Amino acid sequence: MSDELKGDGAATQPSPGGWSRISRRGLLQALVSVPVLGVFAYNILKKKALDDAKKAAILSELGVTEIGPAVIPSAISRPPGRRIRLGLIGVGGEGESLLRHAGFAHPDWIRDARTALEKDPLDKQLEVYLNQEDLNVVFTGVCDLFDVRAERAVAASRVDVRPRGAPANPPARRFRSYTEMLQSGEVDAVIVATPDHWHARICQDAAAAGIHVYCEKALTRTEEEAHAVYAAVKKSKIVFQLGHQNRQSESHNKAREIIAANILGPITLVEATTNRNSKWGAWVWDIHKDGNPATLDWAQFEEPAAHKVPFSLERFFRWRCWYDYGTGLAGDLLSHEFDGVNQILQLGIPQSCVATGGIYHFTDGRDVPDVFQAAYEYPERKLTFVYSATLANGKDRGLQFMGHDATMNVGGTLSVTADGESTRYKKKLDEGVIDTSQPMFTYRPGFKGIDAVTSATMQYFASRGLLFTYRGGRRMSAYHLMLQEWLDVIRHGGETSCNIDVAFEEAITCHMATRSYLEGRRVTWDPVRRRIV
Amino acid sequence: MTQTATGARHGPYSSFQVTTLVALRMLIGWHFCYEGIAKLLNPYWTSAGYLAGSQWFLKDELIDLAANATAVTVVDVLNEWGLVAIGLGLLLGALARPAAIAGVVLLSLYWIVAPPFAGVTYPMPAEGSYVLVNKVLVELVALLVVVAFPTSDVYGLDRFLARTRTAKPAAHEAAAA
Numbered sequence: 040m041s042d043e044l045k046g047d048g049a050a051t052q053p054s055p056g057g058w059s060r061i062s063r064r065g066l067l068q069a070l071v072s073v074p075v076l077g078v079f080a081y082n083i084l085k086k087k088a089l090d091d092a093k094k095a096a097i098l099s100e101l102g103v104t105e106i107g108p109a110v111i112p113s114a115i116s117r118p119p120g121r122r123i124r125l126g127l128i129g130v131g132g133e134g135e136s137l138l139r140h141a142g143f144a145h146p147d148w149i150r151d152a153r154t155a156l157e158k159d160p161l162d163k164q165l166e167v168y169l170n171q172e173d174l175n176v177v178f179t180g181v182c183d184l185f186d187v188r189a190e191r192a193v194a195a196s197r198v199d200v201r202p203r204g205a206p207a208n209p210p211a212r213r214f215r216s217y218t219e220m221l222q223s224g225e226v227d228a229v230i231v232a233t234p235d236h237w238h239a240r241i242c243q244d245a246a247a248a249g250i251h252v253y254c255e256k257a258l259t260r261t262e263e264e265a266h267a268v269y270a271a272v273k274k275s276k277i278v279f280q281l282g283h284q285n286r287q288s289e290s291h292n293k294a295r296e297i298i299a300a301n302i303l304g305p306i307t308l309v310e311a312t313t314n315r316n317s318k319w320g321a322w323v324w325d326i327h328k329d330g331n332p333a334t335l336d337w338a339q340f341e342e343p344a345a346h347k348v349p350f351s352l353e354r355f356f357r358w359r360c361w362y363d364y365g366t367g368l369a370g371d372l373l374s375h376e377f378d379g380v381n382q383i384l385q386l387g388i389p390q391s392c393v394a395t396g397g398i399y400h401f402t403d404g405r406d407v408p409d410v411f412q413a414a415y416e417y418p419e420r421k422l423t424f425v426y427s428a429t430l431a432n433g434k435d436r437g438l439q440f441m442g443h444d445a446t447m448n449v450g451g452t453l454s455v456t457a458d459g460e461s462t463r464y465k466k467k468l469d470e471g472v473i474d475t476s477q478p479m480f481t482y483r484p485g486f487k488g489i490d491a492v493t494s495a496t497m498q499y500f501a502s503r504g505l506l507f508t509y510r511g512g513r514r515m516s517a518y519h520l521m522l523q524e525w526l527d528v529i530r531h532g533g534e535t536s537c538n539i540d541v542a543f544e545e546a547i548t549c550h551m552a553t554r555s556y557l558e559g560r561r562v563t564w565d566p567v568r569r570r571i572v
Numbered sequence: 573m574t575q576t577a578t579g580a581r582h583g584p585y586s587s588f589q590v591t592t593l594v595a596l597r598m599l600i601g602w603h604f605c606y607e608g609i610a611k612l613l614n615p616y617w618t619s620a621g622y623l624a625g626s627q628w629f630l631k632d633e634l635i636d637l638a639a640n641a642t643a644v645t646v647v648d649v650l651n652e653w654g655l656v657a658i659g660l661g662l663l664l665g666a667l668a669r670p671a672a673i674a675g676v677v678l679l680s681l682y683w684i685v686a687p688p689f690a691g692v693t694y695p696m697p698a699e700g701s702y703v704l705v706n707k708v709l710v711e712l713v714a715l716l717v718v719v720a721f722p723t724s725d726v727y728g729l730d731r732f733l734a735r736t737r738t739a740k741p742a743a744h745e746a747a748a749a
Contacts, residue, residue: 061735069731072598072664079602079663083609160639161624 096472097479100464101455102300120530126180126226126250128217128241130188132324133255134232137282138195140518141230142202143178144168145195171519173205174526179225182214184336185355187329189213216339217241221248228278228529230522231255234358235365236343239264246275253525255282256378257370258546262554262571265546272539280525280535281542283378284517287524290453293482294383294440302455302480303442304463309384309424310441311376313368316433321401321409322359322371326352353404360405362557367407368396369549369556373426378537378545379438380424383449388544389415389424391563392551400431413552426552445479454478547571585721594727597662597672597718600711604675605659611652619651620644625694626685634685654678662718665728672718679712 061069098104127138135145144152152165181192196211214220220229221244228251231241239259245252252272258281259265272279285291297303315321330352337350344363348354358364359371380386392415396408409430416423427436440447444461448454457464459475467473521537528535547564551571555562565572585593611617624638637643658678661671686694688702700707724730 061731065726065731068727069665069729071594071727072601075598075602076660076663079605083606087613160636 093472096467100467100473101297101302101480103296103302103480120175123174123176123526123529124179124225124227125176126182126220126229127178127192127211128182128220128229128231129233129237129255130181130183130185130192131232131234133282134183134230135188135191135195137230137232137253137255137518137522138178138192139168140171140516141176141178141522142171142174142205143195143198143208144200145191146198146200147191148195149198149200167516169200169202171202171516172523173201173203174523176526177208178211180214180220180223181211182217182220184340185327185330186334187327215336218244221245221250226250228253228526232282234340235260235370236358236363239268240343242268242279243271246271246277246279249275249277251278251525251529253280253282253522254542256545257366257374257549258542259550260364260366260370262547262550265543265550266569268546269539269543278525278529278535279539279542280521280528281378281537281539281545282518282521283375283382283537283545284521285375285379286382286536287515287517287520288379290449290482291379291382293453294447294449297447297453297455297480298383298440302445303440303447304444304458304461305421306384306440306442307422308441309380309422310436310439311373311380311424311426312436312438313372313376313426313428314432314434314436315430318401321430322357322405323401323403324357326356330356360401360403360407362406362553365407366549366553367405368409368411368428368430369394369413369553372428373411373413373552374545374549376426376438377424377548378541379449381541381544381548382536383440384420386417386420386424386544388547388564388566389417389551390419391416391561392548392555393561394552394555396556400429408556411552411556413555415548415551448478453482455480590723590727593718593721594723596714597665597668597723597728600675600715600718601659601662601664601671603659603711604655605663608652608655608657608659611648611655617648617652618644619647622685623647627689627692627694628684628687630684651678665724665730667733668724668728668730669719669722672715675715676712676719679708679715683708683712 125141127134130138135148139145139148149165149168152162152168155162156165178192178196181189181196183189183192190213193210193213196208199207201207212223212225214223217229220226229241229245231238231245231252231254233241233255235257238254238257239261242252242254246268259268298306332350335355337355340355341347341363346363348363354361354364359367365371392413394411394413396411398405398408399410401409411426411428413426414423415425435450438449440449443458444463445455445457448456456478457468457473457475459468461468464473464479468475473479525535527533551562551564554571562571564570620638623634623644626634637647654674655678658671658675661667662675683706688704688706690703725734
């Protein structure tokens with residue numbers, strides 16, 4: 040067939056509108072690729088049908104869907120009714136963040152967020168702030184022991200750049216002590232974001248005064264304090280919320296569905312981890328240049344502390360490094376991990392705990408460990424929960440639920456991978472429908488696109504759903520949703536997702552690890568006397 | 573090939589030459605078309621990560637683009653349907669020349685967004701090892717071959733278009749006559 044491109048010679052002599060004169064051979068040549076298109080279409084349809092059938096077979100076997108969780112606690116937000124007067128006690132990083140998520144960002148933060156956006160258009164923090172719902176709260180009072188921080192909160196209270204164009208508020212009043220604020224009659228609800236050693240006293244006093252409480256984790260510094268707060272809140276009619284943002288995470292709620300559908304089979308081991316590798320991550324926070332005995336109330340700061348020491352800027356600004364004010368990794372990060380696991384599995388308080396660790400990297404005078412492991416036993420649930428952490432290595436080890444039939448990995452993306460020796464999936468494994476080299480189920484919170492999440496600590500929080508989550512494909516702050524839920528319940532009744540019952544479980548579980556580590560022994564929970572022994 | 577390879581309708585090609593040229597055109601068409609369809613079938617696919625990972629001279633503009641949800645949606649739709657349209661054009665030989673040129677433009681954009689320069693790394697994993705030349709560039713040049721040696725006026729639906737378009741004999745037909 041030489042001179043092929045000549046076509047079919049005289050038979051195809053052109054003429055206007057000469058279609059009809061194309062020879063049969065010419066027609067066949069022109070349509071040569073049509074059969075190829077047929078093969079293409081057939082293969083695509085076949086591939087799609089096979090993929091769909093495989094997916095449908097797996098999903099029907101699992102009994103779950105890949106769409107978003109059916110029920111998210113605050114998915115149905117009720118319109119904010121009456122205006123709530125909000126007080127803030129403790130204006131550190133967390134307090135200022137909560138204030139911003141309630142709709143009051145400090146002007147400096149807005150300026151920095153604008154600069155960040157100019158530098159990196161993927162930076163979404165300003166957009167998220169401006170798009171958060173107006174919670175219809177007025178920020179009326181603030182208490183902090185450091186003048187600079189108290190003034191920052193007052194400045195934030197007057198900010199005129201507010202979510203959804205809400206109007207600016209009159210300035211919040213600064214109180215020198217939280218008791219004055221509680222007695223002032225100017226607040227209906229308070230956010231408690233102080234160091235942990237102050238939580239118990241403030242929560243009890245607020246409950247006694249009938250003022251609603253949003254308390255940062257960990258609930259308390261000691262077991263005794265946890266009992267006291269629990270009793271005080273139960274006795275009162277206040278609405279209590281503990282600040283574990285994972286309660287709002289879509290991934291965590293989807294994970295509950297996975298567990299409810301018994302996809303993993305019997306779970307014998309849950310492994311939660313924290314890895315950080317920076318000074319900031321190890322609580323070596325900045326000491327403010329204006330911090331001195333004249334600008335901060337040291338006596339009041341250490342009033343409830345176990346040991347009184349001379350004025351110390353290090354202790355004031357880096358309080359997490361000492362047991363006098365907190366419980367180190369147990370209260371800061373094990374608390375998040377446990378609450379996430381408790382949310383998914385409803386484990387409650389473990390029967391026993393063994394914890395070990397040491398101060399191996401940050402030998403800077405701290406007395407809390409920087410490497411910390413805790414193993415909890417749940418004989419009734421036939422499983423062990425292990426927490427493992429180091430502050431001197433940044434590898435992400437994730438959060439894993441290990442069952443006989445499959446392993447679930449919970450993070451920004453949730454995935455379930457079948458186990459090669461699974462009984463339940465044996466047939467489908469043998470048929471090749473399910474294979475162990477890739478997840479048989481993946482759930483990615485509905486969002487197309489990317490965000491700038493840069494630092495390792497930010498990535499850790501983001502991967503645990505502690506920074507933001509998604510609602511209908513829209514990125515939302517998990518802090519904001521937690522506050523919104525709390526305010527919804529105050530106005531309309533119902534139950535907060537991190538109420539005093541789960542807060543108590545969190546506190547006791549963390550304190551068991553602290554006790555075990557400090558006392559160098561295995562500790563157990565006596566469910567009758569409700570005491571760690 | 574006995575005649576110069578430049579110009580649209582120089583023949584005659586040997587049957588082996590014709591077969592390989594038509595096969596090249598159709599296979600590239602197949603690849604484009606499937607890339608488009610695979611993206612359309614994947615609800616999570618987005619160009620945002622690819623754009624945001626850009627390292628070369630258009631970096632700032634592309635990151636701006638990736639940050640804008642509306643722009644990303646437009647880029648995604650254009651890319652998905654563009655791939656399908658170019659793929660069908662090449663596969664069926666329908667408007668194959670504009671399709672091939674559009675394909676060259678699209679592939680140059682892919683290459684410009686993430687050129688495999690020595691020492692530059694990207695967040696999106698590469699499926700092979702490359703320096704300067706990657707499969708995008710090879711496919712781009714292969715498409716230029718398709719432009720340089722057109723086949724669709726005979727082996728493709730363009731044969732019909734060519735006939736309705738002009739009363740003049742096509743070059744290869746004139747050569748034959």
